């Protein structure tokens with residue numbers, strides 16, 4: 001597999017020329033006026049997700065150049081290497097194989113090794129889903145507390161919320177992630193130990209926040225008179241031995257080839273499986289698999305994750321847009337921006353390429369946002385009239401799952417109106433009421449927010465992040481940048497105890513002394 005960094009591809013210079021020539025001053029309003037086919041040309045149906053990319057600062061010639069870039073960089077071979085289970089996470093020498101977690105048991109496999117891994121995936125999935133059904137049927141368990149952080153929290157939390165209309169009505173789901181004891185204390189205050197199941201979710205089973213919260217939960221359980229740990233605690237981890245040492249005998253495992261931020265499809269998805277049941281979870285996996293197949297098989301020019309990922313390159317490296325606002329017009333998707341922050345920034349927030357060479361261009365944009373219409377009454381002012389252009393990615397769902405009259409039409413009217421206003425603008429000589437317009441947006445439209453559609457939407461996002469990371473030539477699958485702070489926090493925790501400020505910078509030393517004062 002030959003992989004070429006985007007700035008070393010011959011077509012990179014042609015892209016720069018296209019940007020200088022007509023990209024910088026591209027006008028969306030003129031583009032629509034000149035091309036009645038623009039909506040059709042720049043929209044893409046993928047499984048469960050329709051993408052309208054037509055309101056972006058992109059013309060057909062530039063998209064062709066971007067597709068040539070993907071070709072010259074070896075995107076298809078790199079994608080296939082991921083699907084084949086090659087160790088493309090080169091700094092940790094690991095495969096990136098979360099796709100296998102959503103591959104049907106009877107799918108053809110390319111090697112005996114893949115067949116063996118797939119068999120392990122399905123036996124664990126069957127066991128985990130049987131456990132989920134057992135918990136659902138157990139009326140004595142009313143509260144499920146997921147203790148985990150990062151990928152062991154954001155995915156299940158986002159998905160449980162997104163699919164709340166499918167959830168078992170008798171199970172309350174809680175998520176505790178922060179080492180801040182206020183979070184766990186507030187959760188425990190609502191619980192009855194005899195009716196609670198704690199899920200300790202940690203790939204490594206060493207993460208300090210999770211281990212601290214799990215230990216406190218275990219102490220609380222004992223203090224409430226709880227003795228049956230086997231019934232009230234389960235672990236979701238690749239480190240089953242550490243879970244056993246902690247005292248948990250019920251474990252659901254996964255493998256080192258599942259990255260934390262890609263682990264929602266594994267045992268880490270147990271809270272979702274308990275909420276929506278085994279059939280719902282299987283539908284969620286099937287939706288993701290449908291998107292995997294689209295990413296793998298659809299021609300590059302008709303491949304939604306590829307088209308989105310290439311647009312990300314165009315915006316980040318030529319327009320130099322450094323963020324993207326994510327605006328889900330569905331309140332159940334309100335944790336999507338937080339989920340995407342880990343997915344995109346932990347994956348592509350890198351300053352060196354896979355060989356360790358410093359990159360001469362920008363990488364991960366900052367995804368941020370709130371659900372619509374709330375964002376409109378907060379920061380949309382800046383999106384419409386601020387000095388920086390921020391591309392917006394709207395997510396909307398055609399069919400509501402409530403019966404309240406009028407609401408959904410208003411919601412959908414707002415999403416269309418915002419995209420229209422960003423693009424059209426409004427001339428006003430006075431200045432303050434002038435909207436420059438020509439501000440880009442994408443709309444991702446689902447027919448219905450079902451388990452399968454959510455699975456497809458999340459897999460789409462994983463793959464678009466893969467595409468930009470692939471072209472940037474980086475390793476999107478490690479996260480060394482989170483390590484330094486962890487080491488320093490350990491050291492400072494000791495110093496907070498013993499007051500030793502030696503060797504610290506003046507600010508940290510001063511603050512340490514303040515925090516130690518009674």
Ligand code: F6P
Nearest residue numbers: 150151152202203204207260482
């Ligand atoms: O610190 C970052 C990180 O390693 C994430 O990548 C991961 O999702 C999170 O911590 C939690 O890790 P674990 O599941 O091992 O507790």
